[in-house]
Amino acid sequence: MSFYESLMILERIPFKELWQKYTREDVMRALAKEKLDKEDLLALLSPAAGQHLEEMARKAQRITRSHFGHAVQLFTPMYVADYCVNHCTYCSFSAIHDFPRKKLTLEEVEAEAAAIASTGLRHILLLTGESRKDSPVGYVKDCVKVLRKYFSSISIEVNPLSMEEYKELADAGVDGLTLFQEVYHQETYSKLHVKGPKRNFRARLDAPERGCQAGFRSVNIGALLGLYDWRQEAFMTAMHASYLQDRYPGCEISLSPPRFRPYLGSFNPESDVTDRALVQIILAYRLFLPRSGITLSTREPAELRDRLVHLGVTKMSAGVSTEVGGHTSDGGTPQFEISDSRSVPEIRDMLYSSGLQPVFKDWDILAESSMR
Amino acid sequence: MQDALHIGGKALSSRLFIGTGKYSRNTLIPEVIARSGSEVITVALRRVDPSSREENILSHIPQQMTLLPNTSGARTAEEAVRIARLARAAGMGNWVKIEVINDQRYLLPDNLETIRATEILAAEGFIVLPYMSPDLSAAFRLRDAGAAAVMPLGAPIGSNRGLRTKELISILIEEAGLPVIVDAGIGRPSEAAEAMEMGAAAVLLNTAIATARDPLGMAEAFRGAVAAGRQAYLAGLGPIQQEAEASSPLTGFLNV
Numbered sequence: 001m002s003f004y005e006s007l008m009i010l011e012r013i014p015f016k017e018l019w020q021k022y023t024r025e026d027v028m029r030a031l032a033k034e035k036l037d038k039e040d041l042l043a044l045l046s047p048a049a050g051q052h053l054e055e056m057a058r059k060a061q062r063i064t065r066s067h068f069g070h071a072v073q074l075f076t077p078m079y080v081a082d083y084c085v086n087h088c089t090y091c092s093f094s095a096i097h098d099f100p101r102k103k104l105t106l107e108e109v110e111a112e113a114a115a116i117a118s119t120g121l122r123h124i125l126l127l128t129g130e131s132r133k134d135s136p137v138g139y140v141k142d143c144v145k146v147l148r149k150y151f152s153s154i155s156i157e158v159n160p161l162s163m164e165e166y167k168e169l170a171d172a173g174v175d176g177l178t179l180f181q182e183v184y185h186q187e188t189y190s191k192l193h194v195k196g197p198k199r200n201f202r203a204r205l206d207a208p209e210r211g212c213q214a215g216f217r218s219v220n221i222g223a224l225l226g227l228y229d230w231r232q233e234a235f236m237t238a239m240h241a242s243y244l245q246d247r248y249p250g251c252e253i254s255l256s257p258p259r260f261r262p263y264l265g266s267f268n269p270e271s272d273v274t275d276r277a278l279v280q281i282i283l284a285y286r287l288f289l290p291r292s293g294i295t296l297s298t299r300e301p302a303e304l305r306d307r308l309v310h311l312g313v314t315k316m317s318a319g320v321s322t323e324v325g326g327h328t329s330d331g332g333t334p335q336f337e338i339s340d341s342r343s344v345p346e347i348r349d350m351l352y353s354s355g356l357q358p359v360f361k362d363w364d365i366l367a368e369s370s371m372r
Numbered sequence: 373m374q375d376a377l378h379i380g381g382k383a384l385s386s387r388l389f390i391g392t393g394k395y396s397r398n399t400l401i402p403e404v405i406a407r408s409g410s411e412v413i414t415v416a417l418r419r420v421d422p423s424s425r426e427e428n429i430l431s432h433i434p435q436q437m438t439l440l441p442n443t444s445g446a447r448t449a450e451e452a453v454r455i456a457r458l459a460r461a462a463g464m465g466n467w468v469k470i471e472v473i474n475d476q477r478y479l480l481p482d483n484l485e486t487i488r489a490t491e492i493l494a495a496e497g498f499i500v501l502p503y504m505s506p507d508l509s510a511a512f513r514l515r516d517a518g519a520a521a522v523m524p525l526g527a528p529i530g531s532n533r534g535l536r537t538k539e540l541i542s543i544l545i546e547e548a549g550l551p552v553i554v555d556a557g558i559g560r561p562s563e564a565a566e567a568m569e570m571g572a573a574a575v576l577l578n579t580a581i582a583t584a585r586d587p588l589g590m591a592e593a594f595r596g597a598v599a600a601g602r603q604a605y606l607a608g609l610g611p612i613q614q615e616a617e618a619s620s621p622l623t624g625f626l627n628v
Contacts, residue, residue, distance in 0.1 A: 065583050067530050069394020120424050152421070217445070250447045250474040291477055355396045361421040364458060366451050 002206045003243045007184065010239060013042075015232050022046035031055055036288045041238055044284040045231045053279055060286040060312045067291050072351055073315045073359045074344070075123035076116055077157070079324045080104045080143055082333065083134035086196030088182070090227065090260065092333055093129045095196065099333045102324040103134055109146045115327040117150040119319055119344035122361035124151045125178060130159035130198060137165045144172045153363035155218070159197070160207035166214035173365045177211035178220040179204070180256070184236035185228040192227060208240070212248035217363070219244065219253055220295055225273045225281070226260030234281045238288050245289065254293030254315065257281050261299045261339070275304060279311065286312030298338040305340050306350055318347035375606065377573055379551060380467060380499030380520050382438060386411045387568065388598040389440065389553065390591070391578025392429050393419070394530075400587060401432040408591035413437050414469050414576065416444040417459045430464075440501065442469035449488035456493050468493060469523065469555075470502040479529040483510040487517055494518025503555050506540035511548040521573060522548055523555035530579045532559025535566060545571045561590075561597030568601025569609060 022042065027049045030040035043049060049056065081103040084093040092099075104112065116124065124147055128135035140158060147154050155176030156169060166177065183189045186201055193199045211219045221240055223233040237255060245253045259273050273281075278300075285294055295315040296308055309316065320341070321327055322334040342350070351358045376383035389412040392401055405413065413433055420441075421428050433439065441459035446452035449472060456468040470493070472485040486502045487510060494500045499520045504510055506524035514522050524541050527533035534557060535541065545552045551573035558564050558577045567575050575598060584590035 065394075066532065066579065069530075069579065069582050070396040071394060120427060122421060152418075217447075245477060249476055252476050291479075352397060357395060357397050358427075359419065360424060360427050361419060362416075363418045363445060364455065366454055 019046045022048045041288045056283040060283045063290045064312045068314050070356045071359045072356050073362050074318045077125040079127045081128040081135040082324045083131040084129035085131045086198040087194040089192045109143050111328045113150040120360045122152040125155045127157045141172045148173045160204050163210040166211050170215045176218040177216045179207050180222045182224045183227045188228045212251045222256035230273045255285050256295040298340040301339040319344040384411050387574035389576035394582035398432045404591045407588045409595045414440040414442050417441045418445045439464045440467050440469050443471050446472050449485045452489040453492050467499045487513045491517040506537045515550050521551035521553050523553045525556040526554050527557025529556045534563040561593045565597040565601035569604045
């Protein structure tokens with residue numbers, strides 16, 4: 001049984017009616033509990049909880065400080081290829097968009113890596129567009145070999161792979177996997193993913209579990225908030241994380257709450273995710289999954305990020321470019337527009353002045369252990 | 373040095389071991405060390421970056437401290453062994469705190485993998501201090517594997533819940549045949565004092581100091597509590613009775 005079977009059952013929940021049924025008492029009951037269940041999660045994502053964000057925030061902050069202290073881990077994404085075979089209605093990299101595609105040579109990867117590493121960052125998230133032909137596992141592996149010289153932790157965000165392929169990458173030194181489901185609502189998923197292998201909902205949904213099985217140390221999941229009702233999407237994401245955490249206790253499961261951002265096309269999201277909604281989502285994630293990492297990207301504006309770091313966030317991107325080769329040149333097309341363009345030193349200083357410690361390195365690559 | 377704690381060929385006058393994680397900035401660490409009086413400090417090797425002077429934890433730890441690199445992040449004995457070797461190769465000495473954790477929710481240690489790692493590392497000359505669930509059979513195996521001490525948890529890491537495993541820890545203190553250092557869970561100075569009163573050789577804590585409103589004040593509070601608890605243990609606590617005992621015995625006349 002995979003999470004897909006659980007999702008089929010969870011989809012039967014009459015969300016639209018249910019949200020209105022939760023009351024202040026339900027929210028307070030959830031807040032008073034130490035270990036929250038599915039009902040509590042629903043209550044914390046309901047409109048009733050929207051009136052109690054301050055109480056939720058106080059508890060979320062307390063839990064975060066206890067488990068993570070004042071540390072916030074920094075990383076940056078590195079785009080190495082933007083070739084994509086999918087037609088997704090909300091993404092610049094979609095195959096239907098006509099722009100000069102790029103794929104870095106290994107020399108360019110090295111230059112990019114050196115530029116990023118010079119900022120002090122030791123955690124990198126390697127990204128490609130979704131194309132097995134243009135950025136196959138072998139290419140990702142070659143890139144990893146280069147990145148290992150510069151970084152102590154390498155995560156990937158690429159098209160879903162088989163367990164064997166993930167294992168191959170884990171053996172090569174990749175320790176983390178990020179894979180966004182984009183939309184958990186199946187009907188909307190079919191609508192938004194017009195063409196390409198990404199149309200296969202289940203292949204994508206089960207990929208994080210394959211990553212856990214392959215032995216990645218951390219797996220980061222998320223829904224692209226705005227593509228469907230945010231309350232339901234946040235609920236499904238948290239249930240997915242909880243499913244993975246229960247079955248793979250050795251793997252650190254993290255959540256990302258990315259909001260839809262402008263891109264090359266003209267798609268407009270169905271559900272408006274306000275700042276208040278984003279805060280409610282982050283707080284519900286933290287209260288339901290006290291030890292999970294919560295990642296905040298530069299999709300959010302600087303002023304908001306400065307506030308959100310106090311509410312449960314444990315990982316942040318810094319010094320970001322969403323263009324292929326964007327750290328050494330400026331010729332690429334961004335996957336989406338970022339909101340917080342601050343440099344690594346600027347993010348570092350912001351964290352220090354907020355009473356938080358930026359952590360540049362929090363892992364050592366253990367692949368190719370001499371024990372083998 | 374009276375009442376020193378002897379571990380790995382070192383005589384330690386402080387029985388308070390501290391950690392380096394969770395602080396708002398590394399620059400607080402030297403003063404926390406000074407105020408706590410601690411002589412042993414644990415460092416997650418995964419956080420050490422020798423190439424970054426400013427952000428490197430090691431550059432904030434005074435020379436006289438005994439470094440206790442830990443294998444935080446290891447999920448198997450093999451990973452722990454590799455981390456320990458990396459730490460030694462990085463010049464962090466030959467002390468190591470084994471942490472093998474396969475449970476990201478409660479961060480409870482895997483005793484079996486910990487024993488395996490201890491066997492390998494002790495044979496390589498490391499001074500091994502394993503973090504463990506308080507289980508007597510596991511403690512025996514760790515002792516036989518060459519551990520220099522055992523470090524049972526009082527409660528899950530970072531929970532500040534205190535000595536939830538008190539009964540089991542006191543059995544270890546009585547039976548294990550090597551120093552017992554209570555690690556994890558201690559949230560209050562009174563709990564550190566209680567562990568020391570029970571006969572623990574030392575306590576290791578991090579969250580309680582690092583997340584206090586005033587970490588420096590809390591470091592000092594723990595210093596006093598650990599010293600008081602140790603002194604009480606050495607002085608010998610009076611017996612606990614269910615009923616009041618008359619200070620003038622009822623049968624005293626028989627001795628007249």
